[in-house]
Amino acid sequence: xxxxxxxxxxxxxxxxxxxxxxxxxxxxxxxxxxxxxxxxxxxxxxxxxxxxxxxxxxxxxxxxxxxxxxxxxxxxxxxxxxxxxxxxxxxxxxxxxxxxxxxxxxxxxxxxx
Ligand SMILES: [Zn+2]
Numbered sequence: 107x108x109x110x111x112x113x114x115x116x117x118x119x120x121x122x123x124x125x126x127x128x129x130x131x132x133x134x135x136x137x138x139x140x141x142x143x144x145x146x147x148x149x150x151x152x153x154x155x156x157x158x159x160x161x162x163x164x165x166x167x168x169x170x171x172x173x174x175x176x177x178x179x180x181x182x183x184x185x186x187x188x189x190x191x192x193x194x195x196x197x198x199x200x201x202x203x204x205x206x207x208x209x210x211x212x213x214x215x216x217x218x219x
Pocket of ligand 1: 179180181182183184195196197198199200
């Protein structure tokens with residue numbers, strides 16, 4: 107489970123950013139998670155509740171924005187949404203594709219009072 111270290115890193119960043127802004131509490135945290143990043147929301151939530159205890163981020167509301175995977179075909183150069191495990195260009199049927207979106211994992215914003 108790599109969610110534990112991800113959540114820990116995210117929490118450190120949140121606390122750091124809140125303190126830089128002079129806040130003594132964090133109300134909400136917004137994360138962007140690509141569907142191909144392999145990160146499970148519920149795991150992050152679980153670890154967050156556990157790790158944030160006693161920090162200024164305790165009790166903060168977590169929200170997630172999922173990013174649908176997108177690929178670009180190396181053959182015809184078109185971009186398309188990836189559906190499940192069908193890694194084939196719908197335009198020219200080649201399997202030579204590059205993932206351009208969907209592996210994201212970052213902190214989008216935090217809410218402080
Ligand atoms: Zn193509």
